[in-house]
Amino acid sequence: MKNKIFSLLFLSLITLPGVIHAQDKAKLDEYFNALETNHKFSGSVSVSKDGKTIYSRSVGFADAATNKKINDNTKFRIGSISKTFTSTLIFKAIEDKKLKLTDNLAAYFPTVPNASKITISNLLNHRSGIHNFTNDPEYTTWMTNAKTQAEMVAIIAKPASEFEPDSKADYSNSNYVLLSYILEKAYKKPYKEIVDQNIVKPLGLKNTYFGGKINPANNEANSYATNDTKEKEPETDISIPMGAGGIVSTPNDLSRFIEALFSGKIISMASLDQMKTIKDNYGMGLFKFPFDSKTGFGHSGGIDGFTSLLSYFPEDKITFALTSNAGGSKNNDVAIAVLSWVNNKPFEIPDFKTFTNSSADLDKYVGNYTSAQIPLAIAITKDGTTLMAQATGQSAFPLDGTAKDKFAFEMAGILLEFKPEQNQMVLKQGGGVFTFTKGK
Known part of the structure; x- marks a missing residue:
């Protein structure tokens, strides 16, 4: 019913053969x-x-x-x-x-x-x-x-x-x-x-x-x-x-x-x-x-x-x-x-490993980011050891660390990669790649 901040993308690469064999559950x-x-x-x-x-x-x-x-x-x-x-x-x-x-x-x-x-x-x-x-x-x-x-x-x-x-x-x-x-x-x-x-x-x-x-x-x-x-x-x-x-x-x-x-x-x-x-x-x-x-x-x-x-x-x-x-x-x-x-096709059991950051580690990411590619500003803040993101006109949402300088918001399929030395952040979602620059 309600609009969500994510969309349900549905299985575009699956092939369904006519015969299904006995499966190991x-x-x-x-x-x-x-x-x-x-x-x-x-x-x-x-x-x-x-x-x-x-x-x-x-x-x-x-x-x-x-x-x-x-x-x-x-x-x-x-x-x-x-x-x-x-x-x-x-x-x-x-x-x-x-x-x-x-x-x-x-x-x-x-x-x-x-x-x-x-x-x-x-x-x-x-x-x-x-x-x-x-x-x-x-x-x-x-x-x-x-x-x-x-x-x-x-x-x-x-x-x-x-x-x-x-x-x-x-x-x-x-x-x-x-x-x-x-x-x-x-x-x-x-x-x-x-x-x-x-x-x-x-x-x-x-x-x-x-x-x-x-x-x-x-x-x-x-x-x-x-x-x-x-x-x-x-x-x-x-x-x-x-x-x-x-x-x-x-x-x-x-x-x-x-x-x-x-x-x-x-x-x-x-x-x-x-x-x-x-x-x-x-x-x-x-x-x-x-x-x-x-x-x-x-x-x-x-x-x-x-x-x-x-x-x-x-x-x-x-x-x-x-x-x-x-x-x-x-x-x-x-x-x-x-x-x-x-369909007897391979699938992976996810690992779900996370990357832990201290509160001090997150300081280098905090700031306001804008992009020349899309008219959207994103404010990056922190709440203790949790990095938070808030896009223009939306509620703030928590980011999970996945690797050094990398974070994700799985609900919306959002991946963020920070480049602190360049004051940049790269957002990936739904096949799109957008570069944001941190304001001074």
Whole structure:
């Protein structure tokens, strides 16, 4: 749901062969042991072939206050993977003759800017031009408070349109909140009941439902800012994300859901084809995840400290699902390791060695840095023996020493290399290399 300072880059180098051989699970277990020991991942994963789970693993704490460990039935908020559920329900409503893709938003919520030009189809593939309310700076000041449908519609309707409907695509949680309300009007039932009656009960999903207040006693995970599970994240009230990010599930249930979706057990294959059709990088509740000659379909998610991934590869009938409850979990790296294991391809067990600096060692890095390459200033400070970085308009974040003059912020994939003698700092992120100069 919320914008993150990192993006989920998804497995661009994986090849998925048609035949999977028997696997030695020991190395994959060792991989997750290393992640858990070094506090690099907290969550659950599941990988399936032909609808059967061939590996699952859970590490970390569902509730740090009681030392309650995560297990295969621990339930997580799945964030924007909820959009795949909502899109599926929209197509189910279309098949039930309750809606049409060409239905106009003005028939439901005429106060939304350009409502008379926006269709259900535009909402599904993010071509509405409706402002994304989670981008607003003040969003974090009210996200923990319950909102009514009328209040949310007023929030969504207040900003002007960002572009002419259907002229381009831009991701907006507002689209899927509105789709949730449209479903409620079409079925004359709460969204929670619509999910339950059309997906959960027919598929026999035991751990999937529209969420509420997190309840650790019900084996629901809390979310945390980092993998050491010391700082609990604020809890978005589930009335706000609705079908854009309000569903709770497990990797095993998510796998069963997407496998049923792709086998025609929820909606027709013709409807699924429409969901899969990509225009300007967006499908209708689905994204493409290409790997060499293979293509997977699914969604990623993030809400509070929760992150998630779900992808299905129709050609090989392989499903990968991941849920995490701690910021800093490197979901992409975990996915690469697991799918490498599926494909009998090599993967490394990370070392996680760190380089220790004294407080005095850090003095030579402290200062304000600017770059001629990008309009971004970075202030480097220290807090005891921890080096801190703060980019213009962002919160400060801690840096981990990895070698002499080298630091990293793993959550965002940031690498910093200092050159004190030259008063320079080199930032590497997402393939970009940027040189910064320290002010005098």
